[in-house]
Amino acid sequence: MIALDAMGGDHAPDAMVAGAARAVRAGLRVLLVGDADRLRPLVPAGVDIPIHHCPTAVAMGERRPTQAVRASPAPSVAVTMRLVAEGRAAAGVSCGHTGATMAAALFSLGRLPGVxxxxxxxxxxxxxxxxxxxxxxxxxxxxxxxxxxxxxxxxxxxxxxxxxxxxxxxxxxxxxxxxxxxxxxxxxxxxxxxxxxxxxxxxxxxxxxxxxxxxxxxxxxxxxxxxxxxxxxxxxxxxxxxxxxxxxHRSARAGAWLLRPALRRIRERTDASSLGGALLLGVDGVVVVGHGRSDAQAVSSAVRYAARCVEEGLVDGVREAMAAG
Amino acid sequence: MIALDAMGGDHAPDAMVAGAARAVRAGLRVLLVGDADRLRPLVPAGVDIPIHHCPTAVAMGERRPTQAVRASPAPSVAVTMRLVAEGRAAAGVSCGHTGATMAAALFSLGRLPGVxxxxxxxxxxxxxxxxxxxxxxxxxxxxxxxxxxxxxxxxxxxxxxxxxxxxxxxxxxxxxxxxxxxxxxxxxxxxxxxxxxxxxxxxxxxxxxxxxxxxxxxxxxxxxxxxxxxxxxxxxxxxxxxxxxxxxHRSARAGAWLLRPALRRIRERTDASSLGGALLLGVDGVVVVGHGRSDAQAVSSAVRYAARCVEEGLVDGVREAMAAG
Structure with missing residues (x-):
């Protein structure tokens, strides 16, 4: 189960729910963390996505992210990381405020020994x-x-x-x-x-x-x-x-038209949003920091990326390497 | 008159002489600094380019550039900068070892007050x-x-x-x-x-x-x-x-063919060698540091760039700004 902060990101919550639905259809299990009243209507019929209710969120422009994640009631990103720390989710994903995601991950999961x-x-x-x-x-x-x-x-x-x-x-x-x-x-x-x-x-x-x-x-x-x-x-x-x-140039314009499919794939391959996001490495859990601009496809990539890191035993790998190093 | 270190750069001295010839044909005056025996045969017939004889040069891979430029007899880059310091050239250009060019410029020209x-x-x-x-x-x-x-x-x-x-x-x-x-x-x-x-x-x-x-x-x-x-x-x-x-993809290949002239101009506009090189700002003279890979066109751009900086009163401009600042 991957916990997804459904309230963080420029296109939240719509892109988060749509991305979660894509991931679920591809066989993954996702837990949405956010305002149930806003999220439920966005979940497509016939797709099973549980929601962990949490009505508050950290704003993208928040200047004091560390304080914000410790607020009460806890905002969605903090709850997401707590679910990972408690073992109720195998990994956490947020496309929201990067500083808040880092602060929440450090607060709930802590650092691996030696990091x-x-x-x-x-x-x-x-x-x-x-x-x-x-x-x-x-x-x-x-x-x-x-x-x-x-x-x-x-x-x-x-x-x-x-x-x-x-x-x-x-x-x-x-x-x-x-x-x-x-x-x-x-x-x-x-x-x-x-x-x-x-x-x-x-x-x-x-x-x-x-x-x-x-x-x-x-x-x-x-x-x-x-x-x-x-x-x-x-x-x-x-x-x-x-x-x-x-x-x-006219001939170049014609060339560009023929190149359109190639140019689209080039954009896909060079666009940061299709890379699945970034990892926060060194905390005691798998945490994926998605791009703030993530659309549904980028969200689904981020969820798949988190699942793959869990599957490959990322955290144990880093823990063992730090202990040996 | 622009002094050009004809011995520095991956394609020296050929590219240096050919670049100087281009600049001279465009109406500039260039003084080649280097081994006269090697340079003279490279100068195209009918193009007037004086040569300041200097048989030694700093190797591109030199590990101790500061010592190298103070060697006796002085290598071409050191002579180039000395000609500028003595007022026999209005600016110096080298596409050779960057560290050696900086060391030679500092040694002969010195820094402007406040830099x-x-x-x-x-x-x-x-x-x-x-x-x-x-x-x-x-x-x-x-x-x-x-x-x-x-x-x-x-x-x-x-x-x-x-x-x-x-x-x-x-x-x-x-x-x-x-x-x-x-x-x-x-x-x-x-x-x-x-x-x-x-x-x-x-x-x-x-x-x-x-x-x-x-x-x-x-x-x-x-x-x-x-x-x-x-x-x-x-x-x-x-x-x-x-x-x-x-x-x-076949259609993309056809498109690429039609795009060829545009792609060539794109390469020209994004290629560092057509930008005319870098300036060493803050020394008491105009010094252009060309790219090591410079070809004849890049060398001629670097010479033109140096001439333009002289024309616009670059050194006085920096001197006045530092005095005011």
């Missing part, structure tokens, strides 16, 4: 056709070198268990690959990562990492968040230029 | 059709907040003089726009940037910055370098996916 800072983790496509696990993408700024070493262990364990990469190559994000390169944090983190026992391939630049040079990319959350948003921004700039050039 | 750390500065296209000045892109890691404030003043002066933006909006690169966001450096830099008198629009995320939210984007060199390389990496991933999808 000082849980990390937001995503899997993105690489240029060589493979995939890249990246962490931290914004849970923590001003990380200490030791935190990066913990990210390396967690990211490696996740990649082995869930992505089934036998011996994941771990790289440390840097502005250059030579030992002297990197800022102070990266220079100090190198030896610590090497000492963890992960398959450390050293400092790596974005171009090499996205090109296939590693399976896990470790970075500070400020840097990682900038990197993630730069990927989105670049895609937007390229799209703008492509559109301008295509509209400028 | 603690010169910054690598580039102009890139925005999604709204405008352009974005970004600095620092990798000259300095572990910047202090005061350095970011100096970058703001330099970047604003450059954007006013060379890009002719009357009142450039300056943003501080961050993982979020609210005042509480950013790492410690960004949080401390905010008030310092605001106090300089530039038109400061606050913290800004990559998506907003590339979308048109500011004209100058200020960041630490480690973060900026990661961002720049992420842009390149993203373009490569998108290209891979586009090619895969297009090859998968």
């Amino acid at each position: 000082e800072r849980p990390a937001i983790t995503m899997v993105v496509p690489r240029a060589d056709g493979g995939e890249l696990t990246i962490l931290d993408l914004g849970a923590n700024v001003d990380c200490r070198p030791a935190h990066l070493a913990q990210f390396a262990v967690m990211g490696s364990a996740f990649t082995r268990r869930v992505r089934a990469v036998e011996r994941p190559r771990v790289g440390l994000l840097s502005n250059g690959e030579e030992p002297g390169k990197g800022d102070e944090r990266v220079q100090k983190a190198g030896p610590l990562v090497a000492a963890t026992g992960v398959h450390f391939v050293g400092n790596i630049e974005p171009t090499a990492a996205f090109g296939g040079g590693c399976d896990v990319l470790v970075c500070d959350g400020f840097v990682g968040n900038i990197m993630l948003k730069t990927v989105e921004a670049t895609a937007a700039v390229v799209t703008h230029i492509v559109r301008e050039e295509i509209l400028a | 603690e750390r010169p910054a690598i500065t580039m102009v890139v296209p925005r999604a709204d059709g405008g352009e974005l000045t970004i600095l620092d892109l990798g000259a300095n890691v572990d910047c202090r907040p005061a350095h970011l404030a100096q970058f703001a003043v330099m970047g604003s002066a450059f954007t006013r003089r060379v890009r002719a933006v009357e009142r450039p909006r300056v943003g501080l690169l961050s993982n979020g726009e609210e005042p509480g966001k950013g790492d410690e450096r960004v949080q401390k830099a905010g008030p310092l940037v605001a106090a300089t008198g530039v038109h400061f629009v606050g913290n800004i995320e990559p998506t907003a910055a590339f979308g048109g939210g500011c004209d100058v984007l200020v960041c630490d060199g480690f973060v900026g370098n990661i961002m720049l390389k992420t842009v390149e990496a993203t373009a490569a991933v998108v290209t891979h996916i586009v090619r895969e999808e297009i090859l998968a």
